[in-house]
Amino acid sequence: METSRIEIGCQGWNYDDWIGRPSARSFYPQGTRSSEMLDLYARAFGTVEVDSTFYAIPAETTVRNWCARTPNGFTFALKLVQRITHERELVGSEAELMEFCARARALGEKLAAVLVQLPPTFDASPSRAAALRRFLEALPSDMRFCIEFRHSDWASVNTLAMLNERGVAFALVESPWIAREIMWRLATAQTLDFAYVRWMGARDLVHFDRVQRPQDDNLRAWSELLRDLARRNVRVFGYFSNFYEGHAPASANKLKRLLGQKTTGPEDLETQPSLFD
Template structure:
């Protein structure tokens, strides 16, 4: 176990996976046998302090849905949200997306202090053309300053100093993504020059896995390298938010626990939760 790094919140991308439910005679799953979908978030929150909500990528959540998420998790539990794809993909940050952006941000305010950040995930085809650069320049000023945003580029053309300076100007963090889209060394160099007080780190993987109940491709060496980057970020920022995809190793909870141990953080075994009564 590494030295304790307490201002890094580690979790998963989503919580509602049937493969995370234990099967008779098999170990390694997160949730006890017989867990219903409605029970998953409450159980998840006993293992991790944060989660990335993937469902907001597909639309603005109802206020009642957000209230339910908040009610089912303890007060210190936090959320990050993905901006709807209608904004990032369909309209590519153009003016046609501004009304939906305003609606989404209004809904996001319901999370209050329990909202870590809103992720602006751009597709690989959003390349660095003059038209897209202009769209980005017009979009960033419309982001409410009281909410935190992190932007994920999946096209390497955007990894330029003037783009990073523009993000700094509006207090938008560059999302640091382990994946196939950007060269890791360039991403880490960009991380060293980030001026925001928070960072979002996302661990992705090739989408060639069909089960998510066990690690199928260990990434221990990769995680060890990222640990040093994350520790340097945590040393100069108030908060670093890290979330794992099932596609990174095959079972996001196991990946999250690996990193937590590398950062000296306590992890909870599934068998400990199975015998505990509900706390909230």
């Protein structure tokens, strides 16, 4: 099936709100400890986006622990550290970039991609465009990179061509920063063999234990786009934020069902044996 090229997961796995309570089931079984969450998550999803790497380069022991606790075929997408993207705005960051990439390589085949998330203030001014071009030239060619722009000036075929020439994907993001219609046109124009998708949402929710704003119509439209990409032999990595509908695991499973993929819900996690039993 072409949808086997589509890998769907969540933006992170360590959320207390995902733990069930006596009165309500969420995602993880009641009483789940933080140290058990990745093991449980990996039974339901085959990929995850790691947010913690945005704040600091992970220790080598941490990366090796992620590998050891997940099955073969599981993948991690790492967010590039914010000192490079937000504090330095890609300027003068070559040494730290190489350090980050060396740590990411420890994942081996479990590395999905590195997400370069740029701030909304990173516009397409000449100085920032020059910084982006220099940054792209410094990226190693042995791993996947994608760039998320949060300024609409970058939503153009010229930007797409510049990225694709270097083998870098334009991150496809459901968000308020770039209109969905423009994002979808860029998706069909990409020339790479992989795509990176993120489903965001207004940051006005305070609990993440259940779906609070269903996006069923939106997800059906996205599922058709992802099927089209898969038919073109594009490998898709897609990740949900809790803010999209209120509960990322439910959103991810909803899309997986639309794609005809097998899902694992909270009721399954309560009865499945451990990966390491």
